[in-house]
Amino acid sequence: MTKTKAGRPRSEKAKQAVLNSTYELLTESGGKKLTIEAIAQKAGVGKPTIYRWWPSLADIVLEAVLNQADVKIPVPPYESLNTTLRQFLRSSMKSINEGDGSNLRYLMSLAQQDESFRDRFRENFVAKRQEILKSILRQAVDANDISSTQDLDMLVDLIFGSMWYRLLIGHGTMDEVFADKLTDIVIKLGNSDEVC
C-alpha cells in the first residue's frame, strides 16, 4: 500500500481511534453494543475503511484488548524473579478484574468457533503475551534465579494456563493471593535443579 506523506499519520490516527472506540464500547456495555456500525460512528471512520484494515469484528477486539494489555500490564525492569514476576502477575490480575477478563473470555470463545480466527488469536495475541512473560523468565535465567535447564515454555503454560482456567471456569479468584502463589511456584520450580 503506497501512502502520501500526509496519509500515513492520518490513517494511523484513524486506526487508533477505531481501537480506542472499540475498547470504550466494550467497557461501557460489556460488548453488547459492539458492532462495526457503532465503532465506525464513534471513531468517525467509514465502515469500508474498517473492513479494509481488519477481517472481522473479533480481530478489532483482539487488537484493542492487546493494546490495552500492553498499557495496563507494564513489564518492570528486571530486579529479581520474586519482585518482577510478582509485580507482573499482580498487574495482570488487576487488569483482568477491572473488566478485561470478559474481553478475554469473549476472544477465547470466538477462537473455538472459528478456526481461522483461532490461528490469528494464537499468533497475534497469545504468542505476544507469552513472549512478554517469557522475556521475564529469560532474564531470570540470566540472573541465575531460574536454572538454565528449565523448560521456560512449560513454565509459561503453567502460569497462563492456570490463569485462563480460573478466568474461563470461574471456580477460583483472580487476585494478589493467586498472583503470589503462582510466583512462589515458579521460584520453587525454577530452583529445583540446584544441588541442595
Added chain:
Amino acid sequence: MTKTKAGRPRSEKAKQAVLNSTYELLTESGGKKLTIEAIAQKAGVGKPTIYRWWPSLADIVLEAVLNQADVKIPVPPYESLNTTLRQFLRSSMKSINEGDGSNLRYLMSLAQQDESFRDRFRENFVAKRQEILKSILRQAVDANDISSTQDLDMLVDLIFGSMWYRLLIGHGTMDEVFADKLTDIVIKLGNSDEVC
C-alpha cells in the same frame, strides 16, 4: 417425580440411549449434525421427553462427554504419584486426542456465552473432573508422596489449567511427553517442603 416400578428402568434406558446417541453424533460429524431432532430420532425417544430431562442441547453434550470421560480415563488403584498420576494424565491426553478435545472446546465456548450454562458446566462437569484428580493427589498425601502442607487445589489448577490452555489455543501438543512433564512437575512441587 414419581415413577412406576416399570417406569424407572425404562426411563434410565432411554436416558442412556440419548447420551449414547449424542456422543455418536458428536463423533461422527464433529458436532455439525447435532440437533435435538437428530438425537431424538437416533435414540428413539420423543423430543418432549428430552426437553424434560435436560435444559438445553449443551447440557446433553455435557453429560454425554462426562460419561465418556469416566469410561475412557479410568482411575487406577493408587500405587505411587509417579505411576498413578502419569497413567491418569496419559489416558486424559489420549482421550483428548481421540476426539474428545473438540467436545471440550465446544462446551468451554458455550460456557463463555451463557452464564447459567457456565454455572452448570462448572458444577456438573469441571468440579467432577477436579474431584477425580484431587482424589489421586489426596492418596499421594496419605502415601507421603506429596507433603501435607501442599495446596492440592492449586496443583489441580496447574495441571488442568495448562491442559485446557494448550487444548483451547493449540500452541502445544497434548501427548505423553506433556503428560510426563506435568507428572514430573507435580512430583517436584509435592516434595518441595521436605527438608533436604
